[in-house]
Amino acid sequence: MLEVDLPDLTFPMVRLGAKETRWDLRCLLYRGGAAAKVNKVAGLIAGGDLGTPVLKRIQLVQRMHAEIASGLVGGGGKETARTKIYCLRRFFAWADDAGPVLSLDTVVYAFIHWTDYLLQRQRINGDLRERGVYQLAKSVAAVLDMVLERRISILVDTRIRKPRDDWVVHNTKASKHNLEKSFAFGHALADICDALTVEAIRGPLPVRIPLRTGKVIEEWSFLPRPEVDKPIEGDASRRRRAPISDQARGAWMADTSLRTRYPLVNLRIEAELLLFIAQTGLNRAQALTARVAHFHYTSHLDGYQVRRYKHRRQGEVEFEIYREYRALFERYLIWRSTMFPDDPCGLLFPFVRRSRAEDTPPSFTRVRTVCSKLGIAFVPPRALRKVRVNWLLRELQDPAVAAEMAQHARETLLRDYVEPNPQVAMLEISRFHSRADPNIAPPGPGRCVSPTPAALPGIPPQATRPDCVSPAGCLFCVHHRDVDSENHVWSLASFRYLKSLELARDRPSSGAKTSAVPHPAALAIDRLTAKLKFYEGSSKVRGLWVREALLRIEEGDYHPTWQGFIQLAEVRS
Structure with missing residues (x-):
């Protein structure tokens, strides 16, 4: 067997959890490696099941690794790098099946043919969506553009174009519906925070979460429901969890530490984080890195500027909140200090991790599950910030002030966040006509x-x-x-x-020519x-x-x- 000294293609700068597999691009060097399971590919390589590495790919993959690593070192997002690696694996898996040679000299040709394959799956097979095809091709193109040092993206050489947002309906009914969904989601978050007190989390299971709509949700904190342990007559095909003994059930319910109650703790932290983002306008990364401090409040407009207390001088503004949110925020700080007494100066939103890294952003799985049970739409952080920005713009009628409050440049605000509002548009049109085309009562009709x-x-x-x-x-x-x-x-x-x-x-006179x-x-x-x-x-x-x-x-x-x-x-x- 041919022995080849392969370069180090791992990412040691990425923090991983105890059960996460380390990132390694060596799988791209072997035929079949890109399609293999992430947690199995290292064993397949070591056992020789994937054969020898393709030498022509080494230089290409090495440059891809260097570009992704430099982005991480330069402050790039971990999830962005993870997405790029996933899309590269899809590209190389197709090449392993389709047969084109991948190297620095042929990667452009292979990429164009891969995009044609994606378009075929979208337009003929129908198993891919237009936006998904675009995101796949865009992620791979971003890496190849850096590797090949292209000034114009390789994506322009393909037939893939950014899909239009034709599905977005901007009318009064749709705008009102979006606001209603956001309000319903916010009410559910507030109800979750109200119900998951320290006493409730450390009390008997299940924890009941009453909602203002009249519905009640039961949370068992990973403890199987009693009816799940019972056999289901006439339904042998239905999957059931393994039965748990009464002794194990009693031990789990008696243990009120974070070891058993962390799902409830994480549910409240997820809800509090979403409320915090909606109130402050901070993005998810900023909110996750915020740390607890001795905050003090300064009145500002219709709310407060929140600063860290510093002896003998005023600290910088950390964020701004509305007046009504202060009581909820201070209540959360008390709850956090009670649940995490050994971490008084840690993260403001300290999620309890079991297998993933500390800096992994939450996917809000537990809040999504609650929304699914309630039949309401989950509103992600970016959409919450959009709702806040558009509300500010409608209230202030000044893009510059709204952009400053949302911590954006005016151009970014108008390009990425502002959504057309029919009521605002009608008001602006009426104001324009009142200035440029004023109605004056004439002596004639009209x-x-x-x-x-x-x-x-x-x-x-x-x-x-x-x-x-x-x-x-x-x-x-x-x-x-x-x-x-x-x-x-x-x-x-x-x-x-x-x-x-x-x-x-x-x-007329007799001589007139009528x-x-x-x-x-x-x-x-x-x-x-x-x-x-x-x-x-x-x-x-x-x-x-x-x-x-x-x-x-x-x-x-x-x-x-x-x-x-x-x-x-x-x-x-």
């Missing part, structure tokens, strides 16, 4: 946007000139606006009838008739408006604006 009269281009010289005095002049003014309403159509029909009375009363010089009233009637025809043909509803208005005129029911003038004209005629 509305006016400027008190300065200006004639339409190309109007006949006999038409009434706009002067902000004559109602007929409004019909030929550039600032005149029609109103999309049944009342306005009725006004137009009434005004046309008034002008017809004026035209009928006209008695055919060559139209009467101003006739021009106004033509203009009003054209408007009514437009309304009638534009939609069925507006057509009903026109027919109703004409019936009213036949019945002598005129618009109040023109009723007095019409009665005077009829008396004179």
Whole structure:
């Protein structure tokens, strides 16, 4: 067997839990290694089950390892690196099956063909989603771009593009529904924190969590329910946990230490962490690294600035909270000091770990389970921060101030966090029209946007000139606006009838050429008739408006604006 000195492809800078397998990219050097189970691949390599390493891959994998490691050393996220390694394993597993050679010279060709394979699974097989395909390709492309020192991403050479967010519906109903989901989620978190007191956690099992909706959840802290131990008649295929003896059950219930009650403790910490993120706007990484201190509060706006107490000088602001949250936060600090008396200056949210590293971010599994039981939607930390940012923006109506309170640049706030709100949009549109297109009551039907009269281009010289005095002049003014309403159509029909009375009363001189010089009233009637025809043909509803208005005129029911003038004209005629 050929002996090859392989480079060290591990990540010693990553802290792992007692039961976690260390990260190692050696699996990428062997055919079949990328598809093997993470906790089994080291044994397969040592036993020779994967054969010899592919020498052409060594330089490529070594550079991939260097780029990922440098990102971790430079402060990159652990989960981001984990995702990159997972996506690289998917890429290499495909190459092991499909057969293309992977090396520095051929990796671009192989990557493009792999993306075509992903698109086939998405569009033909249907076992991958568009966004999942994009995220897979994007993660691998990010590593390859650094390895190959590309200025333009390799992703542009493929047919994969960022999917559009067409599924996001921005309307009043959807916006209200999102807020309702967030409020329901927040109420559930508050109820969990209220129920999981020190006495309840150290008391008898199960712990009952009453919710304001009337539902009650029972938490057994990993102790099997009594009915689970009983055999299920007629259902031999149903999986059941191994029965537990009465002695073991009694010992578990009698032990109130963190060894048995840590699931309940972690459930409350998860709930408190989500409430803290929603209140302060800190991201998950900042909240997880925050440490307990002697906090003091300074009034600021409608809440408090929270600082660490430092002797003889004021400390820096750690975070800001709302006034109503202070009592809940101080209650949590008391609860934490009671549950963790030996760690008075440790992490603010000290999750009890059994197998994972201390710096591993929580996946909120226990809160997700509670939400599933309640039938409510789980709102992740990023979505909670979005809700807070959009609420601030709606309240303050100032992106700069909202960005400062959310600890973002203004551009980041508008690009990544702000979501369109129909109510805000309607308000802004109304304000814009009130400034740029103000409604001014004109002498004629409709509305006016400027008190300065200006004639339409190309109007006949006999038409009434706009002067902000004559109602007929409004019909030929550039600032005149029609109103999309049944009342306005009725006004137009009434005004046309008034002008017809004026035209009928006209008695031209015997020598005048009536055919060559139209009467101003006739021009106004033509203009009003054209408007009514437009309304009638534009939609069925507006057509009903026109027919109703004409019936009213036949019945002598005129618009109040023109009723007095019409009665005077009829008396004179």
